[in-house]
Amino acid sequence: MAAPDRVLVPTLGRPREDEALAYALETFPQAEITLLAVVTPLDAPLSEGGVLERSEERTAQARQSATELLESVADSAAADxxxxxxxxxxxxxxxxxxxxxxxxxxxxxxxxGTGSAGFLRRFLGHGIAATVVERTAEPVTVLE
Incomplete structure (x- = not known):
């Protein structure tokens, strides 16, 4: 199997996503990496809840979080x-x-996931990663 040219690392603003980005950068040193900040709708179960913010503000916050994640993991050469x-x-x-x-x-x-709810979702196969694996035609590496 040839090394991938284009690798996707989705982020949802959860802990340890820096490990996925670091893994992708190290494992696929020649690949272009896309850090996809997914903004979950407020009515979805994964919503951060609380104050209802406008979609544009939430998208800007997700982009900023992804930028901070990138800066925390990659040196300037890798960040390019x-x-x-x-x-x-x-x-x-x-x-x-x-x-x-x-x-x-x-x-x-x-x-x-974190805590017992994350464990239960993984155990029952209803976690986001399991859904992505089921629905994605491309290979998916899930870090635990």
């Missing part, structure tokens, strides 16, 4: 291979569609 994009929707739908539409060769994501 990374572009940041945003997409709004449910991650289990957005990530596979983005990968297909944009010609992504491989997806790398962190799959574990």
């Amino acid at each position: 291979r990374v572009r940041i994009e945003t997409a709004e929707g449910r991650p289990g739908t957005v990530v596979p569609r983005y990968a297909s539409d944009e010609g992504i060769d491989h997806v790398v994501m962190y799959g574990s």
Whole structure:
């Protein structure tokens, strides 16, 4: 299997996503990396809830978080291979569609939730990572 040219690393603003980005940068040193900041709709179960913010503000915050994530993980040479994009929707739908539409060769994501709810979702196969794996035609690496 040839090394992928285009790798997608989705981010949802969860802990340990820096590990997925670091893994992608190290494992695929020649690939273009897309850091996709997914903005989950406020009515979705993964919503941060609380104050209802306008979509544009939430998208800007997601882009800023992705930028900070990139700065925390990559040196300037590696950062040149990374572009940041945003997409709004449910991650289990957005990530596979983005990968297909944009010609992504491989997806790398962190799959574990936190706490007992994350464990239960993983155990029952209802986690975001499981959904992405099921719906994505391209290879998906899920870090635990």
